[in-house]
Amino acid sequence: MSKKWKPVAVNPDEADDFELEPDTIEPDVETPVQPQQKASSTQAQQQSQGQGGSSSFFNFSNFVSPNIDLSQSFNPLLKNEQVREHAFTGGDTLDEPVWKTLERDFKAIGQRLLSVMWPASLSKLAKIQQHNLLIAARNSGINVGINFDQLGQDLEQDIANTPLDDSDLKKLAWDLWGPLLFTLVFAVILGLMSPEANSSEVFSGVFAIVWSTLAVIAVNIQLLGGTISFFNALSTTGYAMFPLLLLAITSIFIKWSFIRFILYVILVAWSVYAATVNLKVHGVLPGRVFLAIYPVGLVYATLGWLCVIT
Amino acid sequence: MSKANENNDLLDIDNDNWLEDDTNLSTTPKAMTAQAYIPPDDFVIEPEVPSAPQQLPGQSSDSPHISNNFDGGVLSVNHYRRYFNLNTTEFLQNCAQALNFVSTKTDSVEEIGDLYGPIWVTATVIFILFFSNTCSGLLVSWVQGGDSTYKYNFDLLTGAISLLYGYTFLIPTIFYFITVWYLKLTGLFPLSRLISIYGYANIAWVPAAILSILRGFLVNHTILSSALKWISVLFGGVISCASILVKVFPVTRHSCVVVDKEKLAIVLCAALLVAHVGLIIAVKVSFFGDLSVV
Known part of the structure; x- marks a missing residue:
C-alpha cells in the first residue's frame, strides 16, 4: 500500500452527511488521528485475543461475557412456563456405592408413600402452599372465588407459630416408580381374579386404562392452572392410588360383596383425601381444589368398583 | 420480576x-x-x-x-385454559342453573362457557350409569340368592362413553355449523357455550341413574321394575331436554326474528328435540333393558 493513501475521515455519527470528496482535493496535511486510531484498534484486537482487554475502543470482551441480563430477554418465551428451582439434596453422588443411591431412592419413595398413608402429616405444608398460591392468584388477578382478606391473618399467625422444617420440602419432589408399581400390581390382581379366558385382556385393559385416565387427570389439573407440573400431578395421583391397591389385595381374600362394598367406601375416601392434601401441597389453586380433585375421585371410584364387582 | x-x-x-x-x-x-x-x-x-x-x-x-393470559397457539396448553377458567362456586352455580329449567335469567350471549362441565359432568353420568347397572345386577344376584356371581359387561362402559360424549359434542357442533355457516344466522352462542349448555344439562341423568339402582330390589315384580325404569329414563331425558331448550330457544328465536324467519327457529329447536328423543331411546335400550312398556 502506498504511503500516499489515507483513509477518509468519517465520523460514524454523522453518517447522514457523508459525501465523497472529489479526488482532486486531496488533503496534503496528515491528520494525526487516523494512524493512532488504526493502531489502537489493532491493539485492542490483540489485547482481546490475548488477555481479554478491558478498556479500549473496540472491546471484544463485551461479546465474550456480555453485561446483559439475559433473563429479561427470555421472558417472552418463558411467560407461560413455571421455572421451579429444585433443591440439590444429595452431596457428591459420583463415587458413592450403588447401594447408597438405591437406598436414597427407596427412602424418597417410602416418604412419599408415608405422606399418602398419613396425609395429615402434610396438612401444615398444604396450608402454607395454599396461602402462597392465594397470594400469587391475587397478584396475577386470577379469580379463585375466595375472599382474600379473611384468610390472610390467621394463616400467617399459624405459620409464624410453627415453622417448617426441611424434611417436609423433600416430599415435594416427584417420581413415577410408585405409580408404575401400583398400577402393575393392581392390574395383575384384577387379571388373576377375572375368568381364565380373558385374564390377559383384563390385565392389559386395566393397565392402559389406569395410565390413560391418570394422564387425563394430569392434563385437567394443568388446564385448571396453578404451579403443579404434568408429571408431578401424575406422580401425586398415582401414589394416592395406594389404598386402592390395598382394596384389590383384600378383595382376593374376601368374597362377600357387602364387606367389599364397605371396604370400598372407606378406602376410596382415604385415597381421595390423600390425593387432596397432596395436590394442595404441590400447587393446585385454592379455589379450584375441588375441581381438580373431583375427576380424581371419579377415577378412583371406578377403579375401586372394578375390584368390588370382579 | x-x-x-x-x-x-x-x-x-x-x-x-x-x-x-x-x-x-x-x-x-x-x-x-x-x-x-x-x-x-x-x-x-x-x-x-x-x-x-x-x-x-x-x-x-x-x-x-x-400467568393469567391465555396467549399461545392452538397447540399449547395455555390456549385451552380459557375454557377451564372457573372456580368451584361458579361450577356449582352452573350445575344448579342447568337443573333449574324454569328460570328466565340469561347470561350474555358472548360468554364462551367452559368445557370442564361437559367433560366431567358427562364422565360422572357415564360412571353412575355403569355403577347403577352393575349395582342393580349385584342386587339381583343377591335378592335371588345362591352364589351365582354377577358378571359385568365391559362393553357397557365403552358404549356409554361413545353415546354420551358423542351426543354432547356432536349435536351442538352440527347445530352450530348449520346455523352459523349454512343459514348464516348471527347473534347465536359460540360453539363452546353450546357444548357447555349440553354438557351441564347431562347432570339431570345423575338422579335418574341413582333412582334406577332400586330396580335391583324389584326383580320379581316385572311391572314395577319396568315402571321404575321408564320413570327414571323419562325424568332424566325430559329435564335435560328442557334445560337445553330453555337456554337455546330464546337466542335462536331472536336471531331468526332479525332476518324475518321466525318459523326457522321452531324448526331448528324441533330438530334438537328429535335428537334428544333419540338419545332417550338409546339410553333406554342400552342401560335399561329394551323399549317394551311392560
Missing part, C-alpha cells in the same frame, strides 16, 4: 423529564445496557394491567407467579 414491576419501569422511562428525574437513576442505566439503544419517542407503552393490585405489606415476596 413480576409483570406489574416491568410495566412500571417502562412507564418511568416514558416520563418526559426522565433524564432529570433523580428517582429513575437506578432504572435507566440498566435499561440502556439491557437492550439496543432506542430513542425514548419510540417506546411502545403497554397499557397497565388493571387487575394486578399492588403488593401489600406483609406478604411473602417469593410467592410463585402465575
Whole structure:
C-alpha cells in the first residue's frame, strides 16, 4: 500500500452527511488521528485475543461475557412456563456405592408413600402452599372465588407459630416408580381374579386404562392452572392410588360383596383425601381444589368398583 | 420480576423529564445496557394491567407467579385454559342453573362457557350409569340368592362413553355449523357455550341413574321394575331436554326474528328435540333393558 493513501475521515455519527470528496482535493496535511486510531484498534484486537482487554475502543470482551441480563430477554418465551428451582439434596453422588443411591431412592419413595398413608402429616405444608398460591392468584388477578382478606391473618399467625422444617420440602419432589408399581400390581390382581379366558385382556385393559385416565387427570389439573407440573400431578395421583391397591389385595381374600362394598367406601375416601392434601401441597389453586380433585375421585371410584364387582 | 414491576419501569422511562428525574437513576442505566439503544419517542407503552393490585405489606415476596393470559397457539396448553377458567362456586352455580329449567335469567350471549362441565359432568353420568347397572345386577344376584356371581359387561362402559360424549359434542357442533355457516344466522352462542349448555344439562341423568339402582330390589315384580325404569329414563331425558331448550330457544328465536324467519327457529329447536328423543331411546335400550312398556 502506498504511503500516499489515507483513509477518509468519517465520523460514524454523522453518517447522514457523508459525501465523497472529489479526488482532486486531496488533503496534503496528515491528520494525526487516523494512524493512532488504526493502531489502537489493532491493539485492542490483540489485547482481546490475548488477555481479554478491558478498556479500549473496540472491546471484544463485551461479546465474550456480555453485561446483559439475559433473563429479561427470555421472558417472552418463558411467560407461560413455571421455572421451579429444585433443591440439590444429595452431596457428591459420583463415587458413592450403588447401594447408597438405591437406598436414597427407596427412602424418597417410602416418604412419599408415608405422606399418602398419613396425609395429615402434610396438612401444615398444604396450608402454607395454599396461602402462597392465594397470594400469587391475587397478584396475577386470577379469580379463585375466595375472599382474600379473611384468610390472610390467621394463616400467617399459624405459620409464624410453627415453622417448617426441611424434611417436609423433600416430599415435594416427584417420581413415577410408585405409580408404575401400583398400577402393575393392581392390574395383575384384577387379571388373576377375572375368568381364565380373558385374564390377559383384563390385565392389559386395566393397565392402559389406569395410565390413560391418570394422564387425563394430569392434563385437567394443568388446564385448571396453578404451579403443579404434568408429571408431578401424575406422580401425586398415582401414589394416592395406594389404598386402592390395598382394596384389590383384600378383595382376593374376601368374597362377600357387602364387606367389599364397605371396604370400598372407606378406602376410596382415604385415597381421595390423600390425593387432596397432596395436590394442595404441590400447587393446585385454592379455589379450584375441588375441581381438580373431583375427576380424581371419579377415577378412583371406578377403579375401586372394578375390584368390588370382579 | 413480576409483570406489574416491568410495566412500571417502562412507564418511568416514558416520563418526559426522565433524564432529570433523580428517582429513575437506578432504572435507566440498566435499561440502556439491557437492550439496543432506542430513542425514548419510540417506546411502545403497554397499557397497565388493571387487575394486578399492588403488593401489600406483609406478604411473602417469593410467592410463585402465575400467568393469567391465555396467549399461545392452538397447540399449547395455555390456549385451552380459557375454557377451564372457573372456580368451584361458579361450577356449582352452573350445575344448579342447568337443573333449574324454569328460570328466565340469561347470561350474555358472548360468554364462551367452559368445557370442564361437559367433560366431567358427562364422565360422572357415564360412571353412575355403569355403577347403577352393575349395582342393580349385584342386587339381583343377591335378592335371588345362591352364589351365582354377577358378571359385568365391559362393553357397557365403552358404549356409554361413545353415546354420551358423542351426543354432547356432536349435536351442538352440527347445530352450530348449520346455523352459523349454512343459514348464516348471527347473534347465536359460540360453539363452546353450546357444548357447555349440553354438557351441564347431562347432570339431570345423575338422579335418574341413582333412582334406577332400586330396580335391583324389584326383580320379581316385572311391572314395577319396568315402571321404575321408564320413570327414571323419562325424568332424566325430559329435564335435560328442557334445560337445553330453555337456554337455546330464546337466542335462536331472536336471531331468526332479525332476518324475518321466525318459523326457522321452531324448526331448528324441533330438530334438537328429535335428537334428544333419540338419545332417550338409546339410553333406554342400552342401560335399561329394551323399549317394551311392560
